[in-house]
Amino acid sequence: MKAIVYERYGPPNVLQLREVAKPVPNDDEIMIKVYATTVAAGDCRLRKADPFLARLFNGLWRPKRIRILGFELAGVVESAGSRVTRFKPGDSVYAACGISFGAYAEYKCLPENGGVALKPANMTFEEAAAVPVGAYTALQFLRKANIQSGSRVLVYGASGSVGTYAVQLSKYFGAEVTGLCSTSNVELVKSLGADRVIDYTKEKFAEEGPSYDIIFDTVGKSPFQACVKRLTPNGFYLRAYHVDFLPIIGGLWVNATSSKKVIGGSSKESAEDLMYLKELIEAGKLRSVIDRRFPLEQAPEAHSYVDLGHKKGNVVLTVRGD
Numbered sequence: 001m002k003a004i005v006y007e008r009y010g011p012p013n014v015l016q017l018r019e020v021a022k023p024v025p026n027d028d029e030i031m032i033k034v035y036a037t038t039v040a041a042g043d044c045r046l047r048k049a050d051p052f053l054a055r056l057f058n059g060l061w062r063p064k065r066i067r068i069l070g071f072e073l074a075g076v077v078e079s080a081g082s083r084v085t086r087f088k089p090g091d092s093v094y095a096a097c098g099i100s101f102g103a104y105a106e107y108k109c110l111p112e113n114g115g116v117a118l119k120p121a122n123m124t125f126e127e128a129a130a131v132p133v134g135a136y137t138a139l140q141f142l143r144k145a146n147i148q149s150g151s152r153v154l155v156y157g158a159s160g161s162v163g164t165y166a167v168q169l170s171k172y173f174g175a176e177v178t179g180l181c182s183t184s185n186v187e188l189v190k191s192l193g194a195d196r197v198i199d200y201t202k203e204k205f206a207e208e209g210p211s212y213d214i215i216f217d218t219v220g221k222s223p224f225q226a227c228v229k230r231l232t233p234n235g236f237y238l239r240a241y242h243v244d245f246l247p248i249i250g251g252l253w254v255n256a257t258s259s260k261k262v263i264g265g266s267s268k269e270s271a272e273d274l275m276y277l278k279e280l281i282e283a284g285k286l287r288s289v290i291d292r293r294f295p296l297e298q299a300p301e302a303h304s305y306v307d308l309g310h311k312k313g314n315v316v317l318t319v320r321g322d
Helices: 043-048 054-058 125-129 133-144 162-172 183-190 224-230 245-257 273-284 296-307
Strands: 002-006 014-021 029-038 072-082 092-096 109-111 117-119 154-156 178-183 194-199 212-217 231-240 261-267 292-293 313-318
Touching: 002 296, 014 296, 029 125, 043 054, 043 092, 043 296, 072 109, 072 125, 072 178, 092 125, 092 133, 117 273, 125 292, 125 313, 133 162, 133 178, 133 212, 133 231, 133 273, 154 162, 162 178, 162 183, 183 296, 224 231, 224 245, 224 313, 231 313, 245 261, 292 296, 296 313
Parallel strands: 154 178, 154 212, 178 194, 212 231, 231 261, 292 313
Antiparallel strands: 002 014, 029 072, 029 109, 029 313, 072 092, 092 117
């Protein structure tokens, strides 16, 4: 099968289209014929080994554990192991691959009890591939913050993959939502339901101003002290996928010395969350935002675009046509 493989860390041109062995599902796995995947920030970080700690996970000098990137996908079940009961050949599914990655390929095997669910019926494969990681990251973090009707929420990086879902889900839960983004993305964020949009190129996010019950930094660029001061007494400061040392220490201090909470870390693959998101999508409450589409063989170009740091929502790699 065709796959995008990388043998060394570095710029986008380390990604190469190769012929590799087609996987064979274990008894508890399904083999998915991949139609679409995405270029997520995690893919780019692992490609560059940034932060350096990524090398402890994937090989100190060159990639060893993960040689095919791709964090999420949508496709069709081609075959199933003998113990599989949830899926059958022909089912359209969408999935998060977790730390195995591997979606930049024509086929991918995943355990049936992993982050896999039937694809939303009203989405194309490209639209569905852009849902799993960003949407359930937003969902899981907002749940940790006990979001409810009337909550005042600020989404920092509201036009990104996680941010676009965080805005929509916050509105679904009945929150009052403020989105923070650049000038070119203001109208997009408004269209997702934000009650107010802050253009960070014109208005600096300072320590003084309205208080929020939840501040959700989806891009790792929010000012730590300013965000903590802008929280209500029992507010939550959410920091998805952030591994910076000083904010981690600062978060522990805030948690230990105040009623405010700083929550970081990553999300978990969850079939239940994907099924929940499927219901919202089919009810017209949630949509994916796709900035650009590239064919699989143009993965280096797609990575170059994402590396610029200006993508709106998601960048999709099309493996085969719908």
